Amino acid sequence: MMEPFTRVVGQDWRERGVDAPLCRRLEAALRTAIADGRLAAGAPLPSERAIAAGLSISRITVRQALAPLIAEGRVTTRPGGGSTVAGAGPAHRDENRPSGSAGPRRTMLRSHADELAEKGEPVETRLVDRLTGPPSAPEAMTLGLGPGERVLRLYRLHCVGDRPRILELTTLPAAAIDADAAIVSPSAALAAAGLPATRGVERFRAVALGAVEAGLLELPEGTPAMRIERVSYTAGGRAVEISRAFCRGDGYEVVAELSGE
Structure with a gap:
């Protein structure tokens, strides 16, 4: 069953980009297969277990390879329904996504503080806490x-004047970067470590603030806010940063240029 799939990703997929983690090599092979049509839009993918067994790798490696493709909408999943190839171009709409939502927003990769500063407002970033420890299972999978x-x-607060606007939790691989430099600028610390982030995938979701987030943003618990989840990648496809930001609804807006093409 798996021999055809092995031919699709290429018998030599392990030898491509040998300096990259195995999951990133498999991700690259899947991207190529989708781009050149060997994995056609609408084609079902074997299960993680079947792929892992056929390629003699672990299921976590398969999951890590698929995660960026799922986040970008190139592969879609349904609970109990397996995974399906969406296509190589702009992401197809996921059937589980609300009908009023749009596809990925394409814009420049920049920090939340930079977005505030572009409005001409003086931005102060305050460190709330810094912790080093084992990753959660989703963090380990993504990174x-x-x-x-x-x-x-x-844990940082981006403030305009004395007013907190954005609470941001940034997760980075501890062994790769200088922690003190990362407090000032995670992106600069990654670049200094030879891991510059060149692209990212963001998801926007409206949420009600919990007690901790609301307290730090100086808002009542339950206040509506925008949660932005971002995973940033190097040019080689390695995920190097996870950002979860809670933005006050009265101080943040998203502007995107749309095209009919």
Whole structure:
């Protein structure tokens, strides 16, 4: 069953980009197969277990390879329904996504503080907390971390004047970067470590603030806010940063240029 799929990703997929983690090599092979039509839009993918068994790799490696493709909408999943190829171009609409939502927003990769500063407002970033510890299972999967590896978590408030606008939790691979430099600028710290982020995938979701987030943003618990989840990648496809930001609804807006093409 798996031999045809092995031919699709290429018998030599392990040898391509040997400096990259195995999951990123498989991700690259899947991207190529989708782009050149060997994995056609609408084609079902084998299960994670079947792919892992056929390629003699772990299921976590398969999951890490598929995660960016799922986040970008190139592969869609349904609970109990497996995974399906969406296509190589702009992401197809997921049937589980509300009908009024749009596809990926394409814009420049920049920090939330930069977006505030572009409005001409003086921005102050305050460190709330800094923690180093083991990653959660989703963080380990996204960042491609193995057993025993740790992450750096930065909790920061981006303020305009004395008013908090954005609460941001940034998760980075601890072994790769200078923690003190990351407090000032995670992107600069990644670049200094030879891991510059060149692209990212963002998801926007309206939420009601919990007690902790609301307190830090100086709002009543339950206040509506925008939650922005971002995963940033290097040019080689390695995920190097996870950002979860809670933005006050009265101080943040999204502007996107749309095209009919």
